[in-house]
Amino acid sequence: MFSEYVRKILRARVYDVAVKTPLDYMPRLSERLGHAVHLKREDLQPVFSFKLRGAYNKMVQLTAAERAAGVIASSAGNHAQGVALAAGALKCQAVIVMPRTTPEIKVRAVRRLGARIVLHGDNFDAASAHAQELAVQRGLTMIHPFDDPEVIAGQGTIAMEMLQQHRGSLDAVFIPVGGGGLFAGMASYLRYVQPDIRLIAVEPADAPTLKAACEAGHPVRLEQVGLFADGVAVREIGRQTFPLAREAVDEHVLVSTDEICAAIRDIYEDTRCIAEPAGALAVAGIKRWLATRRGEDRRLQLAGVLCGANMNFDRLRHIAERTELGDHREALLAVTIPERPGSFQRFCRALGARPITEFNYRYADAEQAHVFLGVRLTRGGDERERLLRLLERKGYAVVDLTDNEMAKLHLRYLVGGHAPHSGPERLFRFEFPERPGALLQFLTTLGRRWNITLFHYRNHGADYGRVLVALQGPAGEADSLEASLAQTGYPFVEESDNPAYRFFLGG
Secondary structure, three states: OHHHHHHHHHHOOOOOOOOOOOEEEOHHHHHHHOOEEEEEEHHHOOOOEOHHHHHHHHHOOOOHHHHHHOEEEEOOOHHHHHHHHHHHHHOOOEEEEEOOOOOHHHHHHHHHOOOEEEEOOOOHHHHHHHHHHHHHHHOOEEOOOOOOHHHHHHHHHHHHHHHHHOOOOOOEEEEEOOOOHHHHHHHHHHHHHOOOOEEEEEEEOOOOHHHHHHHHOOOOOOOOOOOOOHHHOOOOOOOOHHHHHHHHOOEEEEEOHHHHHHHHHHHHHHHOOOOOOHHHHHHHHHHHHHHOOOOOOOOOEEEEEEOEOOOOOOHHHHHHHHHHHHOOOEEEEEEEEEOOOOHHHHHHHHHOOOOEEEEEOOOOOOOEEEEEEEEEOOOOOOHHHHHHHHHHHOOOEEEEOOOOHHHHHOHHHOOOOOOOOOOOOEEEEEEEEOOOOHHHHHHHHHOOOOEEEEEEEEOOOOOEEEEEEEEEOOOOOHHHHHHHHHHOOOOEEEOOOOHHHHHHOOO
8 A cells, every 4th residue: 555655656746846845953842842853844835835746746647638628626725825836837727716714815825826716605615515516517627635646645755855854763753634635645655664653643633534534444524623723624534545544643643722822833933934723733743742751761853744834914813822821831710709808919929929911800799709810830740730729728719711712712802790680691602704794694594583692703813703692582492592593504512501601701
């Protein structure tokens, strides 16, 4: 299996458009972790990601008639730019189908490369289905982003370069996984040429396509995937990529949004490059993996792939807010203190010398005050647990919200008191497509039976917006409400029992 792909990789035509990117040593991160970390800089490609390798290798092998007819792809990001650049180099027409939610910066980047843009649907699935229809109608060749042998082989050239560039042997290589094209291509080469290297697949915890498929024994379609690391936000691993990946993978590492944000900062500090979230997966995986191997008695040689740096500038605000949490340098707490003069001062004394990063409070009760608190952690290890135990010993009721996504996305901007006269309500967290009319569609679908008692939205520079909504409706019609919410077509999670809501926002 691997030998066939090694032959394809050795014959792959990528350097007409791609460059051999460096394998950079990361001095600051290596010193902090105690192991040598090397980063394959695919952000330095002409389109700032590895995707042009596979796209060009596929397209250069089309017949003259196929190229004359043109190609089509469905993508809102790096694959779109790779196909567009490859088409320009090969002088063939490319049609790129993108969701209508695609940020204008990405549309302009692809159009600048000469491709024709078709905007269709609110998500990748709708755009992909439309691209398939257009391919049949117009006789265009579909260039799949990952599930094609020539695309897989093109991505595998990264591994060939990596082994040529590193002096000595590598102990482990960390590879991001979405649809699996990058992992399948690199793993095929690495497993065949240097079989003792540990191959570690890194995935977002909310989009584990390879891990889910390995556990099931076949590709499975995830019901929902997180959108933060949009470059790997794929619901199902490829049918072609899965057998290769399953055979080659040694370990799976799942990382959180906060850990990805912290990895983006680590990369910036060593390279001055701002990686996109998917591009930082490998570094986040290295840090998570090493955290489980404390006490390693030798200095390991580790490598990861910085697979892309197509970052919307607006997202940096959100990322910067989450880096301290991702490095376990901040804790978010809900603390109940007596509602009387001097309570806050006594509470600060209980915290000791720890810096307070955030303090949100509003009067709501004559006896007790609920405080939303951010605390800087400086000692590492289990300091958060020690802080919780300290506060409890001093008589404070405390709830740890550090891993509470609703609290991090919404509550810290909403703390302002309860709604004592609003009556019973239910709280839901939604993902809205970032496009004009999304809110109007939501309100129109809900109709007039449901009263909105809380609404919070904050733009994070992504294709989807995160929205928190509290609703009231006629008693005894819970099923009807959920049916109405489902009709919006927007993914949602109920948060009515979330302790952050009960403490700070509930009626």
